[in-house]
Amino acid sequence: MSIQSRILKNISFVSAGELISNFLSYFLIIFIARLLGSEGLGIYSFAFAFVGLFAVFNDFGLSTFFVREVSKKREDIEKYFGNYAAMRLILCIISAVLPLVFILFLKRSSYVVGVVYLAAVALFFQNYSYIPRNTFLAYQVMQYDSAIKIIERIVAFTLGLYVLWAGYGLLAFLIVLAISNFIAYIMSVIFLRKINIKFRFKIDYKIWKSMLKTSWPFWLSMIFLQIYFQLDTVMLSFMKGYEATGLYNAAYKLIFVADKIPLIIGLVLFPVMSELYASMSKGLLKKTLQKGSHLMIILSLPLISGTVILADRIILFIYKSDFKGSIIALQILIWTTFFMFLSYLIGWFLNATNRQKIFTYTTGLCLAFNVILNFMLIPSFGYTGASIATLVTAALNFLLLYHFSIKSGYFVNIFKLILKPLIAAILMGALIIFFGKDIHLLALIPVSALFYFLLLILMKDVKKTDFEDFLSKKSFK
Numbered sequence: 353m354s355i356q357s358r359i360l361k362n363i364s365f366v367s368a369g370e371l372i373s374n375f376l377s378y379f380l381i382i383f384i385a386r387l388l389g390s391e392g393l394g395i396y397s398f399a400f401a402f403v404g405l406f407a408v409f410n411d412f413g414l415s416t417f418f419v420r421e422v423s424k425k426r427e428d429i430e431k432y433f434g435n436y437a438a439m440r441l442i443l444c445i446i447s448a449v450l451p452l453v454f455i456l457f458l459k460r461s462s463y464v465v466g467v468v469y470l471a472a473v474a475l476f477f478q479n480y481s482y483i484p485r486n487t488f489l490a491y492q493v494m495q496y497d498s499a500i501k502i503i504e505r506i507v508a509f510t511l512g513l514y515v516l517w518a519g520y521g522l523l524a525f526l527i528v529l530a531i532s533n534f535i536a537y538i539m540s541v542i543f544l545r546k547i548n549i550k551f552r553f554k555i556d557y558k559i560w561k562s563m564l565k566t567s568w569p570f571w572l573s574m575i576f577l578q579i580y581f582q583l584d585t586v587m588l589s590f591m592k593g594y595e596a597t598g599l600y601n602a603a604y605k606l607i608f609v610a611d612k613i614p615l616i617i618g619l620v621l622f623p624v625m626s627e628l629y630a631s632m633s634k635g636l637l638k639k640t641l642q643k644g645s646h647l648m649i650i651l652s653l654p655l656i657s658g659t660v661i662l663a664d665r666i667i668l669f670i671y672k673s674d675f676k677g678s679i680i681a682l683q684i685l686i687w688t689t690f691f692m693f694l695s696y697l698i699g700w701f702l703n704a705t706n707r708q709k710i711f712t713y714t715t716g717l718c719l720a721f722n723v724i725l726n727f728m729l730i731p732s733f734g735y736t737g738a739s740i741a742t743l744v745t746a747a748l749n750f751l752l753l754y755h756f757s758i759k760s761g762y763f764v765n766i767f768k769l770i771l772k773p774l775i776a777a778i779l780m781g782a783l784i785i786f787f788g789k790d791i792h793l794l795a796l797i798p799v800s801a802l803f804y805f806l807l808l809i810l811m812k813d814v815k816k817t818d819f820e821d822f823l824s825k826k827s828f829k
Contacts, residue, residue, distance in 0.1 A: 357737065366616045366620055369486060369497065369501040370615075373501045373504070374609050375507040376768070382671065383528055384515075384516065388516075390594070391594045394589065394597035395464060395522065397589075400471050401585035404581075407446050408571075409446050410443045410448075412564060413572070414564075414567050416708075418490065423491075423622075429549065431559065432559070433552075435555070435556055440480065444480045447479070448473070449647075452468070452484070455468045463523075466523055471529075475533075477534045481537040481540045486538050486733035488543070494774065498541070500540050505765045508532035511532070536801065558681055569712040571698075573711050576712070580715070581746070584730075600678070602681075603678040606670075611692055611693075613651055613693065621640065622755070625640060629704055632766055637762065645697060645769060646769045650813075650814065652690045652694075653774060654776075656686050658780065658797065659682060659686040659783060660781075663678075663686075665793050667682060679740075683738060691746040691747050691749065694753075698753040701757065702753070710730060710760075711753070715749070718799075763804045772808065772811045776804050776808050776811065780803055783803055
């Protein structure tokens with residue numbers, strides 16, 4: 353199968369898996385919010401954010417290293433898989449045990465401690481299932497990962513909805529999540545047989561040392577990102593309580609869903625970019641980065657324009673009047689999508705081209721900056737301050753990564769790429785303001801999106817040939 357066919361196939365499978373799983377996941381969040389209130393959502397968010405802080409110890413950058421190396425040379429699967437599986441088992445156990453110990457020193461209620469314990473178990477099975485699932489990524493056969501993701505979410509959604517609706521509470525819901533993630537792990541091991549790989553452990557300390565020596569920058573960047581995405585929630589819960597945490601996360605979860613878009617594109621392109629870099633195809637890499645950046649801009653700007661205008665209707669439609677405080681948070685956080693979309697792409701690009709240390713140092717600097725901003729803004733402005741801190745940090749992160757990509761010889765003219773999508777997004781916003789008041793939200797969103805893309809076509813910013821070239825043999829040969 354040609355490279356362009358694999359890209360299209362894998363984007364389709366990953367998009368379908370992400371769309372369905374995130375659709376079901378977000379409905380579960382809505383039910384938690386509606387049935388358990390802002391405090392219940394706050395406890396749930398705190399538990400996973402707290403456990404997530406320790407999840408940085410479950411990988412040590414081994415997954416990114418494994419995917420990059422195996423995608424370059426598949427015969428290395430024999431060398432790396434067993435050692436990768438053994439090392440990650442040790443690391444996943446450590447990352448699951450640490451939050452169980454540290455939560456005992458925080459003087460939280462026994463109920464919150466129980467929620468944290470169950471969240472740790474659920475995340476252990478989820479994290480360890482990525483041993484085979486990262487193998488599917490390296491082999492570029494993402495249909496198996498998508499099937500696992502969809503089935504796991506269906507189990508979590510159906511059983512989770514039942515226990516919530518029946519009034520069994522948050523603890524029962526966490527048990528359901530642990531069960532669904534265990535099922536996902538078993539399925540991932542079974543699907544390995546489809547690509548003739550047996551799940552086994554191997555201990556070769558020379559290979560362990562070699563892998564860890566190369567993977568540590570990936571690990572540090574993962575630590576910084578994990579803390580960055582979870583720290584604001586944890587800090588809010590300590591400084592302002594669970595209600596403020598719930599209001600912030602009601603908006604933040606929406607942004608998290610939107611950020612799946614660049615994750616899908618970057619995830620699929622990462623092994624492809626690794627291949628191109630290994631073959632010394634600098635011209636094709638630069639073209640990939642430029643077309644990817646254009647796509648990220650096109651997708652992020654209508655999200656910003658529409659959400660800023662419709663934030664109140666979105667929050668009240670998805671949640672209820674108790675979450676009115678989330679409106680301002682959503683209007684601030686949505687601006688991060690522009691910077692995050694581009695940062696995701698550049699980050700994957702730097703990792704694929706052996707510039708992972710640049711990505712690591714940049715991420716670490718932004719994390720320190722974010723911590724300082726949160727300490728300055730949360731005490732006075734609560735979740736609004738946390739939202740501002742997230743936005744400013746996202747902007748700084750993009751500017752730094754963009755600077756280093758240019759220094760590496762891969763300049764992309766962002767200002768040229770943004771002009772026509774920005775005009776289309778502004779006109780789309782005007783359409784919503786003047787004609788959208790009496791149109792139901794579920795009809796207004798697709799109509800506005802269609803209007804936006806029609807404007808891009810009229811301005812010749814989006815052409816059929818763009819997508820054909822992006823996936824053609826001429827671009828990826």
